[in-house]
Amino acid sequence: MTMTMGEDNSIEAEGLVREFKNGPRAVDGIDLRVEPGEIYGFLGPNGAGKSTTVLMLTTLLPPTAGRASVGGFDVVEQGPEVRSVIGAALQEAALDPHLTAREHMRLQTALQGLPHDERKSRGDELIDRVGLSEAADRKVGGYSGGMKRRLDLALALVHRPRVLFLDEPTTGLDPQSRTSLWDEVSGLAAEQGVTVFLTTQYLEEADQLADRVGIINDGRIVAEGTPAELKSEIGRPSVEISTRDEARREEAAALLSRFGSPIPTGRGAVEVRLDHGIDDLGGIVREFDAAGIELASLVLNEPTLDDVFLAKTGRHLEGEGAEEAGEGES
Amino acid sequence: MNGPYLSAALGVCWRYLHNLYTRPSMFIPSLVFPLFFLAAFAGGLSVVGDAPNFGYYDFTAFQFCFILIQASTLAGVFAGFSIASDFEQGMGRRMMMATAHRSSIVLGYTLGAAARLAVTWTVVTGAALLGGMEVAGGGLDLAGIYSIALLSNIAALLFAAGIALRFRSIQAGPLMQLPVFIILFLAPVYVPQELLTGWIEPTASVNPITALLNAARSLMAGEPTGVLTAFVVVLGMIALMAVWALSGMRKAETAG
Numbered sequence: 001m002t003m004t005m006g007e008d009n010s011i012e013a014e015g016l017v018r019e020f021k022n023g024p025r026a027v028d029g030i031d032l033r034v035e036p037g038e039i040y041g042f043l044g045p046n047g048a049g050k051s052t053t054v055l056m057l058t059t060l061l062p063p064t065a066g067r068a069s070v071g072g073f074d075v076v077e078q079g080p081e082v083r084s085v086i087g088a089a090l091q092e093a094a095l096d097p098h099l100t101a102r103e104h105m106r107l108q109t110a111l112q113g114l115p116h117d118e119r120k121s122r123g124d125e126l127i128d129r130v131g132l133s134e135a136a137d138r139k140v141g142g143y144s145g146g147m148k149r150r151l152d153l154a155l156a157l158v159h160r161p162r163v164l165f166l167d168e169p170t171t172g173l174d175p176q177s178r179t180s181l182w183d184e185v186s187g188l189a190a191e192q193g194v195t196v197f198l199t200t201q202y203l204e205e206a207d208q209l210a211d212r213v214g215i216i217n218d219g220r221i222v223a224e225g226t227p228a229e230l231k232s233e234i235g236r237p238s239v240e241i242s243t244r245d246e247a248r249r250e251e252a253a254a255l256l257s258r259f260g261s262p263i264p265t266g267r268g269a270v271e272v273r274l275d276h277g278i279d280d281l282g283g284i285v286r287e288f289d290a291a292g293i294e295l296a297s298l299v300l301n302e303p304t305l306d307d308v309f310l311a312k313t314g315r316h317l318e319g320e321g322a323e324e325a326g327e328g329e330s
Numbered sequence: 331m332n333g334p335y336l337s338a339a340l341g342v343c344w345r346y347l348h349n350l351y352t353r354p355s356m357f358i359p360s361l362v363f364p365l366f367f368l369a370a371f372a373g374g375l376s377v378v379g380d381a382p383n384f385g386y387y388d389f390t391a392f393q394f395c396f397i398l399i400q401a402s403t404l405a406g407v408f409a410g411f412s413i414a415s416d417f418e419q420g421m422g423r424r425m426m427m428a429t430a431h432r433s434s435i436v437l438g439y440t441l442g443a444a445a446r447l448a449v450t451w452t453v454v455t456g457a458a459l460l461g462g463m464e465v466a467g468g469g470l471d472l473a474g475i476y477s478i479a480l481l482s483n484i485a486a487l488l489f490a491a492g493i494a495l496r497f498r499s500i501q502a503g504p505l506m507q508l509p510v511f512i513i514l515f516l517a518p519v520y521v522p523q524e525l526l527t528g529w530i531e532p533t534a535s536v537n538p539i540t541a542l543l544n545a546a547r548s549l550m551a552g553e554p555t556g557v558l559t560a561f562v563v564v565l566g567m568i569a570l571m572a573v574w575a576l577s578g579m580r581k582a583e584t585a586g
């Protein structure tokens with residue numbers, strides 16, 4: 001499917017609120033606009049309100065207040081129209097373990113009301129596209145997590161949706177399956193003009209896949225922009241060094257502080273946010289060389305979305321510390 | 331009812347029947363249940379038919395009418411279990427997401443519950459005939475009996491669907507099954523209504539199942555009485571339970 005003129009593939013929300021009985025406001029006044037054909041990454045920790053937002057946008061949960069439209073249709077007043085233009089793969093792949101992939105396709109094409117003569121070919125096409133042809137006649141109960149996710153994605157595409165919602169689609173997947181799914185999602189947006197609303201708690205996923213990112217925390221969007229814009233808001237990279245001779249650590253810290261402001265680090269190293277960015281790197285190496293301080297390591301840390309998250313919320317994204325520690329090393 | 335609406339309902343129906351008939355653990359108990367009652371009531375209690383003033387031509391036929399309505403009604407309840415299970419395990423959400431008009435989901439289960447009766451009826455009727463049941467009524471009378479059974483199945487399914495969609499958990503199973511079970515057994519199960527005494531007599535007289543049972547038994551005997559009343563009662567139950575089921579769907583939509 002390619003997007004045709006006049007089709008509104010956008011997602012809009014104004015003051016969207018969802019309040020549960022005797023509970024907190026899971027979503028607390030969200031405003032957002034996702035442009036047609038855009039991949040919008042909705043990034044936040046567990047319990048931030050990502051999935052609740054998706055449930056409202058996909059007409060599975062009515063908002064308590066505010067309004068939202070998807071594909072030009074109001075999610076409260078025009079639920080059937082919204083559902084006809086969207087596809088969704090929600091957090092828990094809702095699959096029947098007693099059906100095969102092909103039988104799932106049969107069910108989904110019927111639920112979506114596809115013409116009879118198109119159902120089998122469409123199902124086979126999608127099964128092939130997500131690489132499940134060989135397993136198509138096996139019961140889904142025996143599938144791996146990655147296979148289930150791929151089938152869930154294929155099912156979401158049955159009726160050629162204009163807007164696709166993916167709620168943490170790669171959670172629990174191995175790196176290979178994750179990359180494969182990213183490729184598929186990128187292709188849908190780039191080649192077919194599908195608008196993608198993707199929730200994730202993986203910084204790398206939002207960074208690589210999303211055209212724009214909204215960071216949600218405690219039900220509110222705390223930052224929004226392209227990954228590059230968000231990182232540049234935080235500013236300059238930092239450099240982290242450790243000395244071979246532990247006794248010269250203080251001397252190294254003093255020397256390094258000439259290049260920027262110190263950042264607390266708990267790893268037996270010293271780190272500064274560079275005043276002049278990456279341009280300072282050469283000077284640092286020369287200074288240490290001249291002072292005769294041997295370095296055990298020198299790491300350049302580019303700002304990450306986790307830094308953005310930290311700056312906006314005062315805490316790191318859950319479970320991302322290890323993943324981010326390796327990023328930006330040079 | 332447009333094409334996509336019916337298509338969605340048939341999709342739900344297909345999956346329900348597919349899972350039912352490919353999983354003996356789901357299917358066999360629902361057949362054993364009525365067969366057990368048939369053997370216990372029509373066989374073990376056959377001497378009841380010799381009671382003074384019993385006034386019915388064949389005790390097996392007398393019991394068969396109850397077993398048929400009971401099996402049909404419980405088949406509707408069992409379909410309600412499937413709805414609850416589907417919503418508990420996420421398939422309900424898939425269906426809610428994919429169908430433009432969600433009442434098609436309820437229609438799909440209704441069609442599935444009705445379709446499963448074909449096997450149940452064949453087995454129960456076959457067993458009753460093998461057990462020596464005499465059929466006094468004609469073809470039209472039998473059509474009347476099976477129509478009453480079908481409509482009671484639909485009413486029970488809609489009742490169970492209303493519960494299932496409100497609770498969205500298989501733990502609500504007893505809430506679906508118990509009321510139906512109780513109302514069935516508060517009808518004149520073992521003896522004609524005229525022979526009931528004590529508290530059961532006035533209870534049975536206001537029990538809607540009594541009207542269905544009496545009509546079915548009269549049709550089986552080839553002497554139809556109260557048939558129109560029975561159809562009015564069961565259609566009224568369906569109308570009431572349809573409202574209950576669809577309001578349950580609204581609850582499920584609100585809960586997310």
